[in-house]
């Protein structure tokens with residue numbers, strides 16, 4: 288019987304669920320047997336009751352999955368409801384996702400011919416989707432599935448959108464959706480909406496993910512990922528570090544990761560890139576990446592156990608909710624319930640200097656000759672060169688931009704993804720929903736319980752968790768993940784963090800945690816930010832080496848090396864009172880003291896500047912008075928004899944103005960002094 292002739296039943300009784308093979312934010316995926324057809328399938332089970340206002344989104348996902356027809360896209364055989372669950376029956380992809388494959392066997396990433404083959408297959412699916420007006424919006428290794436023969440299919444249309452949408456649906460393309468590390472800058476920025484070029488960016492990030500085993504910035508909390516994506520030069524393959532990869536691969540990545548979406552190639556054009564000459568057959572994939580892998584269910588259980596272990600290790604750090612949310616982040620789930628307050632909190636904890644210290648390779652300056660050829664047929668220009676250079680922001684700009692972080696965030700139309708999903712439309716309208724081609728059958732009255740069963744022995748796979756409770760448990764877990772508000776980098780945890788040397792934490796995990804908490808181990812971090820935001824609204828960077836910028840804002844820049852001891856002793860504040868020059872002891876009261884340091888430094892510099900201004904003004908006034916006196920000494924009191932350029936009245940009015948501004952500056956100086964005194968008092972107390 289050919290695939291198209293097979294009729295997959297719309298009744299849960301006709302399926303036997305085996306082990307769990309995947310878990311997303313909204314669903315659990317099982318390997319299953321379709322009894323009448325005698326075929327192993329995958330069934331994605333979504334609890335509709337727990338999806339709240341997301342039903343529309345789910346309906347569209349299923350609709351897309353049923354209507355699409357391309358060998359590289361995961362198409363649903365059928366879907367139906369069973370009790371309060373929606374079952375989506377699809378081909379079983381025994382290799383699992385590329386993410387799972389890498390986690391199990393290639394933690395450092397895949398070989399280039401494998402990457403070329405995988406990306407080639409994915410790109411063909413994108414060409415099809417884009418041709419049909421769809422943006423996938425969630426291209427990543429976790430959504431690239433491989434079957435037992437090595438065939439590659441792009442999955443998960445949960446957040447896809449249609450370019451032809453209008454009205455509210457069109458506006459959904461202005462929403463913040465996807466997974467942060469893979470998200471294109473224009474999707475984050477929310478300025479002009481975005482189009483299918485957003486998928487090209489995610490495709491480029493996926494290429495890096497396959498090359499390194501993880502996406503760029505994946506170790507950072509989402510807020511920081513946003514910042515880095517927006518403010519740093521696009522990530523790329525490094526000439527030195529990624530020596531094992533070819534020039535054409537580097538060029539392909541660079542072509543996709545251009546910040547200006549207009550300068551990114553279309554999927555069709557990208558398909559002609561000479562990198563894909565390295566692509567091989569899918570047999571090659573099955574030989575190279577699938578051979579020797581244990582069954583998907585086993586791998587999934589192992590990965591899940593590792594994650595659980597990792598979370599148990601860190602229970603002290605997170606509340607239960609945060610644990611689950613963290614788990615979601617580790618897995619790279621698609622759906623982020625971005626919460627404005629959380630984002631702001633995260634922004635508040637980001638240390639400016641961290642941004643300049645990104646370990647991920649930034650393209651700028653490293654691939655100087657990577658644009659010699661652009662990897663496309665000769666007629667294609669390579670506009671990315673200029674763009675990449677422009678994209679690398681000056682450190683000053685980064686700092687200035689950080690000052691506006693709160694404003695930028697306020698401008699983000701951030702909603703919970705659950706609420707957003709209702710807007711994630713595919714290119715249907717209500718009539719299309721009733722189209723005869725649509726095989727979505729809702730049977731709200733059926734109250735069938737799914738049969739979950741251990742696999743039959745002849746299938747040679749070990750049974751996974753296989754009772755009805757497992758189903759419920761799996762679903763409730765995914766629900767928990769989706770409903771959580773993320774609260775990363777809660778400052779209060781910083782002091783408590785003591786990594787356990789015990790079981791289960793691999794290097795990557797440890798590294799992840801260390802990075803996550805690095806800013807907090809720096810005791811003055813969070814307070815520093817609040818002070819500079821609330822009190823002075825200027826950027827300051829502390830804990831900087833000698834000569835590093837200690838205050839930078841507007842157009843002036845002062846480094847710690849610029850401050851002479853004389854300046855300090857002349858300062859309106861007694862320097863010794865506020866421990867300038869590292870006299871702050873590391874005991875706990877000095878944590879507060881240290882946190883005042885940048886503020887005091889700021890006031891101190893303000894005072895110096897004002898002093899300079901006053902001296903200049905005084906000099907100016909003196910000169911004017913001298914010239915007036917000299918004119919007077921000339922013995923000529925006749926007003927007509929006063930130099931024409933300076934009439935006496937003009938001089939007098941200038942003098943008055945100058946006196947007024949001196950007065951204002953003196954007042955300002957007094958105010959600053961008062962502030963200093965208050966801060967000093969606080970400091971002493």
Ligand SMILES: Nc1ncnc2c1ncn2[C@@H]1O[C@H](COP(=O)(O)OP(=O)(O)OP(=O)(O)O)[C@@H](O)[C@H]1O
Pocket residue numbers: 308309310311312313314316329331361377378379380381383384387429430432442443445619620621622
């Ligand atoms: N047909 C399939 N065959 C094998 N495994 C599958 C199949 N479909 C999905 N999976 C596995 O289940 C996981 C979750 O599925 P899916 O991505 O569809 O759920 P989701 O809730 O939309 O997830 P996400 O968090 O990415 O939005 C996938 O990452 C994959 O590992």
